[in-house]
Amino acid sequence: MAEIKHIVFDIGKVLIHYDPNIPFSRLIPDDEERRLFFETVCTNDWNLEQDRGRSWEDAEALLIAEHPHHEGMIRAFRKHWHEMVSHHYEDSVILLRRLIAAGCDVTMLTNFNSDTFAQARTIFPFLNETRGVTVSGDVALIKPDKAIYDCHAADFELDPASTVFIDDSLKNVEGAKAAGWQAIHFASAEQLERDLRGLGVEF
Structure with a gap:
């Protein structure tokens, strides 16, 4: 597999909790x-x-x-x-910030309404710390449709083969793979760190 040059995080249930x-x-x-x-x-x-x-x-x-x-x-x-959105996952946010601090290219790709995402950014300031984010409500596309992965890659000039996507939803992980990305099915920050290191990401 290609060397990882870009890391893309989902948000809900990876970085912040969500439960209606x-x-x-x-x-x-x-x-x-x-x-x-x-x-x-x-x-x-x-x-x-x-x-x-x-x-x-x-x-x-x-x-x-x-x-x-x-x-x-x-x-x-x-x-x-x-x-x-009662709380964030501290260990996931720590990992996100470690990756940024190590100089990794980190962006986010999320299924999120534009209005509520603007509110989330005020509740959780770390959502403003990556290089950028594609919000489904802003582009009228949603995961796992291939078009939203293509849109994110084009907007942030990512090489799909050198990009790893992190999501708690298996169908969204499969969507990323269908777009030519590498992908990790998120279960915990500890597992994510192991998987990233297994892909050769240094941080």
């Missing part, structure tokens, strides 16, 4: 009722369209038209979003 149940366990205390709400109203597919670039206003209007009796809870999703 954090606020909604308070807003909808009943486990079964909450599960049904996420399966039938504020679904993963619905939320993914915000990552693709749909505005929260349009997203809320769409669901409220379909589920008017859930209007309060639908609006609560964005209102309480900051609670869903």
Whole structure:
């Protein structure tokens, strides 16, 4: 394999925690009722369209038209979003900063709504420390579509074969490989450090 010259991090569940149940366990205390709400109203597919670039206003209007009796809870999703990103993973952030300090070329590629990512950058300042980031909501593309990897590589002048992508989602890892990148399926910072060193990354 080619020498690694570029390291690209995913963000959610690699650098920061994300869990909609954090606020909604308070807003909808009943486990079964909450599960049904996420399966039938504020679904993963619905939320993914915000990552693709749909505005929260349009997203809320769409669901409220379909589920008017859930209007309060639908609006609560964005209102309480900051609670869903409850903390960062300290060991992952330390590793990220070690790589930057060692002179590695580090960027980020994330499925994230533009609005909430701007908020995340104020909550987690380390999101401003890499050379740059491709946010899916800004480019109207989402992982694991090959186009978003190609977009990131072009925008940051990366050689795909010399690029390693780090993501907790196996389908996104496979998407990177389909784009000609090397990739690591993230499980922990300790495992990530071993895998990076195994690829010859020195830091």
